[in-house]
Amino acid sequence: xxxxxxxxxxxxxxxxxxxxxxxxxxxxxxxxxxxxxxxxxxxxxxxxxxxxxxxxxxxxxxxxxxxxxxxxxxxxxxxxxxxxxxxxxxxxxxxxxxxxxxxxxxxxxxxxxxxxxxxxxxxxxxxxxxxxxxxxxxxxxxxxxxxxxxxxxxxxxxxxxxxxxxxxxxxxxxxxxxxxxxxxxxxxxxxxxxxxxxxxxxxxxxxxxxxxxxxxxxxxxxxxxxxxxxxxxxxxxxxxxxxxxxxxxxxxxxxxxxxxxxxxxxxxxxxxxxxxxxxxxxxxxxxxxxxxxxxxxxxxxxxxxxxxxxxxxxxxx
Amino acid sequence: xxxxxxxxxxxxxxxxxxxxxxxxxxxxxxxxxxxxxxxxxxxxxxxxxxxxxxxxxxxxxxxxxxxxxxxxxxxxxxxxxxxxxxxxxxxxxxxxxxxxxxxxxxxxxxxxxxxxxxxxxxxxxxxxxxxxxxxxxxxxxxxxxxxxxxxxxxxxxxxxxxxxxxxxxxxxxxxxxxxxxxxxxxxxxxxxxxxxxxxxxxxxxxxxxxxxxxxxxxxxxxxxxxxxxxxxxxxxxxxxxxxxxxxxxxxxxxxxxxxxxxxxxxxxxxxxxxxxxxxxxxxxxxxxxxxxxxxxxxxxxxxxxxxxxxxxxxxxxxxxxxxxxxxxxxxxxxxxxxxxxxxxxxxxxxxxxxxxxxxxxxxxxxxxxxxxxxxxxxxxxxxxxxxxxxxxxxxxxxxxxxxxxxxxxxxxxxxxxxxxxxxxxxxxxxxxxxxxxxxxxxxxxxxxxxxx
Numbered sequence: 001x002x003x004x005x006x007x008x009x010x011x012x013x014x015x016x017x018x019x020x021x022x023x024x025x026x027x028x029x030x031x032x033x034x035x036x037x038x039x040x041x042x043x044x045x046x047x048x049x050x051x052x053x054x055x056x057x058x059x060x061x062x063x064x065x066x067x068x069x070x071x072x073x074x075x076x077x078x079x080x081x082x083x084x085x086x087x088x089x090x091x092x093x094x095x096x097x098x099x100x101x102x103x104x105x106x107x108x109x110x111x112x113x114x115x116x117x118x119x120x121x122x123x124x125x126x127x128x129x130x131x132x133x134x135x136x137x138x139x140x141x142x143x144x145x146x147x148x149x150x151x152x153x154x155x156x157x158x159x160x161x162x163x164x165x166x167x168x169x170x171x172x173x174x175x176x177x178x179x180x181x182x183x184x185x186x187x188x189x190x191x192x193x194x195x196x197x198x199x200x201x202x203x204x205x206x207x208x209x210x211x212x213x214x215x216x217x218x219x220x221x222x223x224x225x226x227x228x229x230x231x232x233x234x235x236x237x238x239x240x241x242x243x244x245x246x247x248x249x250x251x252x253x254x255x256x257x258x259x260x261x262x263x264x265x266x267x268x269x270x271x272x273x274x275x276x277x278x279x280x281x282x283x284x285x286x287x288x289x290x291x292x293x294x295x296x297x298x299x300x301x302x303x304x305x306x307x308x309x310x311x312x313x314x315x316x317x
Numbered sequence: 318x319x320x321x322x323x324x325x326x327x328x329x330x331x332x333x334x335x336x337x338x339x340x341x342x343x344x345x346x347x348x349x350x351x352x353x354x355x356x357x358x359x360x361x362x363x364x365x366x367x368x369x370x371x372x373x374x375x376x377x378x379x380x381x382x383x384x385x386x387x388x389x390x391x392x393x394x395x396x397x398x399x400x401x402x403x404x405x406x407x408x409x410x411x412x413x414x415x416x417x418x419x420x421x422x423x424x425x426x427x428x429x430x431x432x433x434x435x436x437x438x439x440x441x442x443x444x445x446x447x448x449x450x451x452x453x454x455x456x457x458x459x460x461x462x463x464x465x466x467x468x469x470x471x472x473x474x475x476x477x478x479x480x481x482x483x484x485x486x487x488x489x490x491x492x493x494x495x496x497x498x499x500x501x502x503x504x505x506x507x508x509x510x511x512x513x514x515x516x517x518x519x520x521x522x523x524x525x526x527x528x529x530x531x532x533x534x535x536x537x538x539x540x541x542x543x544x545x546x547x548x549x550x551x552x553x554x555x556x557x558x559x560x561x562x563x564x565x566x567x568x569x570x571x572x573x574x575x576x577x578x579x580x581x582x583x584x585x586x587x588x589x590x591x592x593x594x595x596x597x598x599x600x601x602x603x604x605x606x607x608x609x610x611x612x613x614x615x616x617x618x619x620x621x622x623x624x625x626x627x628x629x630x631x632x633x634x635x636x637x638x639x640x641x642x643x644x645x646x647x648x649x650x651x652x653x654x655x656x657x658x659x660x661x662x663x664x665x666x667x668x669x670x671x672x673x674x675x676x677x678x679x680x681x682x683x684x685x686x687x688x689x690x691x692x693x694x695x696x697x698x699x700x701x702x703x704x705x706x707x708x709x710x711x712x713x714x715x716x717x718x719x720x721x722x723x724x725x726x727x728x729x730x731x732x733x734x735x736x737x738x739x740x741x742x743x744x745x746x747x748x749x750x751x752x753x754x755x756x757x758x759x760x761x762x763x764x765x766x767x768x769x
């Protein structure tokens with residue numbers, strides 16, 4: 001397997017703050033690679049180092065086969081987290097300008113293709129300061145992809161978008177992957193990451209805490225959350241040893257089974273006394289895993305342990 | 318190079334294809350030459366009222382002379398409305414005067430108070446009190462006069478709310494002195510015309526230098542007037558200041574927009590900081606040459622209309638353009654570095670203060686430069702790189718014989734300084750563009766420039 005981006009033991013410090021700590025990651029070519037992590041965890045710093053806008057203090061960064069280079073790489077497209085466009089330029093002029101800067105001289109067809117694709121053709125003659133926030137974001141997205149880059153880095157591409165525009169951008173990203181483009185994007189939306197990413201990478205306090213496919217990540221966390229229902233809606237959930245974090249969700253109960261109890265033992269006890277008509281094991285969602293890892297009060301030592309083989313998202317912390 | 322030109326074209330369009338550009342190239346000369354233009358405008362559109370002045374003539378002799386002079390002045394004002402080119406000895410006040418004799422030639426304090434009240438109420442403009450005997454020849458023996466002793470002066474008094482600056486006061490004073498002088502000369506048995514003839518001044522004309530043409534013929538020197546001597550260097554200095562300012566300021570605003578508008582990060586993914594800066598500088602130079610071209614055409618058109626076409630210093634144009642390019646590049650790179658270091662225009666303005674002081678140096682001494690373009694201070698300042706473009710052009714515009722090598726050395730000095738400035742500014746630019754913290758102090762800027 002070839003990799004579009006490889007980082008080995010990469011660190012970055014700002015003054016006394018260690019923003020990124022000995023990070024390793026490999027982004028398979030032609031995949032969608034999701035960056036997740038709470039605010040200030042080092043996502044943007046890592047993306048900027050991949051882009052070489054920031055220089056790493058140590059470690060090796062290889063982007064599209066090159067170990068060193070400048071931020072200026074026409075093979076890489078970038079949508080930064082902080083959006084910004086020349087307010088007094090017309091959309092068509094702005095897109096042409098960025099396409100030219102990215103080395104695509106004959107860009108008329110590409111610009112029109114992307115404007116059509118993102119339903120923005122009617123706005124091509126408007127000035128940027130006339131656009132809505134969502135439309136500006138779509139135009140900025142086009143600036144990142146118009147020159148047909150091999151690698152696209154999108155920092156929070158969905159933030160501030162309504163569901164319709166979100167779907168438009170999501171479809172565009174999925175299409176890029178189909179064409180063989182490698183896409184790295186960061187997001188706070190776990191549902192989006194689950195649905196779109198081939199590989200998910202989580203960084204917390206500058207350290208890598210998750211890296212793998214959704215399946216691989218979920219398998220590292222045991223399915224110890226249960227959802228059940230009784231024939232009678234009025235039946236209360238009996239108090240059983242090992243059953244914690246009980247919640248009523250509609251006609252269902254959801255609860256976490258704490259060791260040494262097991263879901264099977266809990267089910268056996270319940271069947272003895274009640275008429276159970278629904279019982280399922282819930283796999284931890286990416287949201288659960290994220291929240292579990294990114295506890296604000298998580299001690300540093302715990303962060304270091306997070307890459308241990310079987311951490312538990314519902315261990316009652 | 319393609320990216321540099323792409324950036325340059327955008328910067329040029331952003332600078333020139335705006336209403337703000339048209340407004341600034343119109344407004345800036347108005348601001349700089351505003352006082353002269355405003356004075357002329359006021360003289361044309363203002364005034365028109367009649368100012369009443371009461372004269373208490375204790376001499377019983379001067380009033381007719383004053384009345385005649387005022388009538389002549391009013392007549393001249395009437396013609397001025399029809400022909401604005403003939404200003405004669407008129408000052409900025411173009412109101413008519415109307416003289417009236419006071420009820421009594423010798424005023425009491427009560428009279429003065431009454432007239433003062435009228436002046437305060439605005440029904441009267443002024444009161445001229447001429448005491449008796451003011452026209453008499455002072456009695457003093459000639460020996461004492463030769464020793465430098467002057468006879469006691471009897472003065473007339475003019476009362477008005479603006480008496481110290483009043484043009485009416487100055488006008489009436491001239492008439493009184495002329496009339497009194499004529500009377501005293503006549504009393505002494507001297508023909509006033511003979512005195513006037515004897516007092517005719519000998520003019521010492523200011524001439525340009527004599528030159529030998531290519532064919533060997535020696536050309537006659539041209540007479541120099543005050544207008545060309547003062548206005549040409551001042552105009553060249555102002556124009557240099559304008560073209561630099563009008564190009565460097567948009568450069569700062571452009572960088573600031575890219576930084577505060579979060580465009581810089583995307584741009585750095587498209588072009589290197591050096592390419593970005595080079596493109597912007599190229600755009601600035603192109604923009605400033607456009608401004609120069611517009612002013613040059615405008616100036617040529619006006620000169621043709623008013624008959625000053627012969628005053629256009631064609632020999633100065635190549636030097637002006639060379640120094641303009643250097644000056645624009647130098648100042649734009651500094652402005653860009655500052656724009657990249659701050660987050661708001663307000664912060665940039667305070668950091669630009671020292672740059673402005675240096676930029677304004679020629680303005681502080683321009684009159685001295687015109688009087689002595691080859692003096693030590695002007696010469697030294699014209700090799701001080703931030704002042705070189707303006708100072709060297711100012712010196713050349715005086716038409717004085719600047720040693721031939723000095724403009725060339727000035728170009729070299731300015732070029733070296735510009736290149737160094739671009740190099741250091743590019744380092745600040747690169748760090749500053751992504752700097753989002755507090756505004757760096759000057760020391761930190763120097764550190765960025767040193768370390769890169």
